[in-house]
Amino acid sequence: MCGSRSTITENPPSSSHCLSMATLSFNSTRIKSPSLQSHKPFSKSHFSTKPNNVPFLFPSKTHPQLHHFKPNSISESSVSVPEEAFDDAEEDDPTSELSYLDSETDPSSVTEWELDFCSRPILDIRGKKIWELVVCDSSLSLQYTKYFPNNVINSVTLKDAMETISEDLGVPLPEKVRFFRSQMQTIITKSCKELGIKPVPSKRCLSLLLWLEERYETIYMRHPGFQKGSKPLLALDNPFPMELPENLFGEKWAFVQLPFSAIREEISSLDERFVFGAGLDLDLLGIEVDENTLIPGLAVASSRAKPLAAWMNGLEVCSVEADTSRGCLILSVGISTRYVYATYKKTPTTTSEAEAWEAAKKACGGLHFLAIQEDLDSDDCVGFWLLLDLPPPPV
Template sequence: MATLSYNPSKLRNHKPQSHKPISSLSKPIKIPFSSSQFYTLSPSKFNKLRLNSVSESSVSLPTNQPPLTSASDNNFNEEEEEEIDDDPTSEVSYLDSETDPDSIIEWEMDFCSRPILDIRGKKIWELVVCDGTLSLQYTKYFPNNVINSITLKDALISISDDLGIPLPEKIRFFRSQMQTIITKACKELGIKPVPSKRCLSLLLWLEERYETVYMRHPGFQVGAKPLLALDNPFPMDLPENLIGEKWAFVQLPFSAVQEEVSSLEERFAFGASLDLDLLGIEIDDKTLIPGIAVASSRAKPLAAWMNGLEVCSLEADLAKASLVLSVGISTRYVYATYKKSVVTTQEAEAWEEAKKACGGLHFLAIQENLDSDDCVGFWLLLDLPPPPV
């Protein structure tokens, strides 16, 4: 059984502030795993697999913050300080004093309207920036009549100047509607813009801000829908260079998943990990994490191509007997198909339920064959609902 909530110790403000943890994003569901339903990957190797009906048929893929001052150093008492810290109209400008500014080379960013009206009755826009560990946190409100690439470029420069950190090498963002403005601002500053839904720290922080900041703002509009909703397009055919030869539903103990992720850099393997401490995921080491294993005789080139796609998640489409791969901001592929039957439908359902039981955690592994000792690509993935703003 897994629980998923934001780790409140990672959240900071420009003044000491307490935050409520985010409620579970995916209600934990306890389901039994049957060894007959999945491959069970060996905790140390990938060669001890138990075949199931789907995989036996060799299904192919389709063609600088100052130190906190004491109460005696402040010009206001603790009650006044708490009131200021709890002000939903205040902005955040924070850099962890223990973090080397030069080590923060990638930012995550959202630049969008909020369900908040200003004195003109117009929606307020907000820039929210953080890094993957939340060592950097920055927010700034804007009126809706200054939203352009120049405003954004100047704001990014201000973050660098105000906090004494260099501009990043990359900035990830997840709204396709803002791609033109963000791309132009980034390129003028020599920053690589990366359209990606792998902005997990940012997405969870936005959900936390919705509950603790936006809903308490005096201009909050109850029931307001997001102005720039996330795209969820119809899945396309998989490009030829991403096609493997065989695949299978698999499961791997959580302890082994952690070992695999930690060894990515050591083995120079392709893939991506998640900050599980930040996400507040609590899973027993023996809990089996669901995943998809893909085998290919050209595993390394396949993993290399996959590594440049900003892989977000995998889901089983029960109605169409297929797997759907989400990458980047709004790209979805039919990643694999299987022959629909009672058995395969139950297997796919169990795989999806397993994801829910793990708080949406799952993985993708690419191997030379399904009996390989290890993998050449490993991506730890997480299903997250779209942010409420």
């Protein structure tokens, strides 16, 4: 599928096939300091298939190893920042706020924002948790933070703050605002609609999620009001998976893998081939992977592949997970929607294959993909999503 298949490995990786465990780090140079085989068709009732023989190859001493993600890998468009600037940044006041727009960025090009409006593990002088608005775009060309007391948290406050960002930075209000907390959906949606902005509930706020993790370590933990061990007030939902809607059914599926070089080709050709899907700015996220590294993925085939891909394209696809306890694959979309995407008969072999796939995904720092095709043996995709399975932010 969309590239060469690898040889089949019957068993999960043993100690002699250890995967190099990658750690995901945010590209801090962009952060401003505060100042396969054939399968039988799935039945319509539960999208199931016979036990899979997974075409999967695990890196060993004779195969390309996974590279550790480098925190300071900068893209070509990034501005080089002297190392001593980070030393100075560490001494900045953690109580200060940030309002920044890259001078080389055309303000009219910033059409989508990523937004979080939530409490922080910080107490004010009243002993109440401080709230914070954090806004950025996917490239971090726009970065904005502002603290609020807990007694002014409403849609009016948020609406006014978004207008302030637009006025202060000289950028138009965005066409879309992505956010990842279901508990804030009412406030954010109301504020956006009053401003003519489309609210998009989505965990594909990867720049924002990683920036919050960075801020936790560099800002919140240094704040004089920081409360160590404080749990997030609005924890992310992880609901029980629901039955898959009929329009999202496929007919065949397979665990697959592609060299990273092929992944890049698929992503770069999404627009020119008018293929549904979405990529990730791996340079921005600080991810460096060798071109020969094998990335795990899920291939789904359907005789109605194009309409299936079109439906999937409107779902803000987040991740795919192999749940070995239930013997199924779980598709996560939006912010709190999880579907039983496919099922398989639990056997020692299928369990090992699912565990191997999850292990490969973990070794890639959560990087994986979903491909939709008309046939599993085809070299072309009609839908391709590069996905990153991230843990929830610490706030």
